[in-house]
Amino acid sequence: MMQKKIVLFFPSTVVEQPFIYHLIKDYRWMVNLLKAAINPRKEGRMVLEVTCTEEDYQRGVEYLQSSGVSITHLEQEIVWVEERCTQCGACAVICPTKALAVERPSMRITFDDSKCIVCEHCLKACPARAVEARF
Ligand code: SF4
Ligand code: SF4
Structure with missing residues (x-):
């Protein structure tokens, strides 16, 4: 068994098709949906x-x-450098995803990388540079 985090992009012409149903039923994917959004287009x-x-x-x-459907892999990972964290809570x-x-x-910050979808919001928010993106 392998585990990957991937991002799927659906053009408007196919966005309503039941892809997840087929991936589970026909291709035996075990799927954990981390995020889904449809833009105005x-x-x-x-x-x-x-x-x-x-x-x-x-x-x-x-x-x-x-x-x-286009597919990209989340190859980057987010690393929390606890020693640099000032516990400000901004992230x-x-x-x-509450990663x-x-x-x-205790009111202390924790990081669960299994929940991280590498959106990078925390990189911009952290004043102490306690969060890093690594390839
Ligand atoms: S990259 Fe996004 S999901 Fe991951 S820890 Fe930072 S804000 Fe949370
Ligand atoms: S924003 Fe940075 S310094 Fe503040 S709690 Fe999060 S990781 Fe720590």
Whole structure:
């Protein structure tokens, strides 16, 4: 089994098709939907964490590409440098997935990289440069 985080871009002509249903049923992808949005031009963007065999992954990718869906991999990763963190909380406010969050009752910042979708909002928000993007 392999696990990947990927971003799918759907043109407006196909955005309403049941891709996730087919990926699960026909290609045996185990899918964790991290984020989904449709812009005003009716184009879709979806961030997924996929677990499946390499063979099923390739088959699913071919299905998506032949249907007009573009795929990119989240190859960058976000690293939290705890020693530099001043616990200001700015990142926890803007992190859309709560990968960076305030732990209660200690009220200290924690980072769960399995929830991170590499949106990079925290890079801009952190005054202490305690969050870094690495390839
Ligand atoms: S890049 Fe930063 S703000 Fe975006 S999901 Fe990851 S930890 Fe949260
Ligand atoms: S914004 Fe930076 S300094 Fe502030 S809590 Fe988040 S990681 Fe720590």
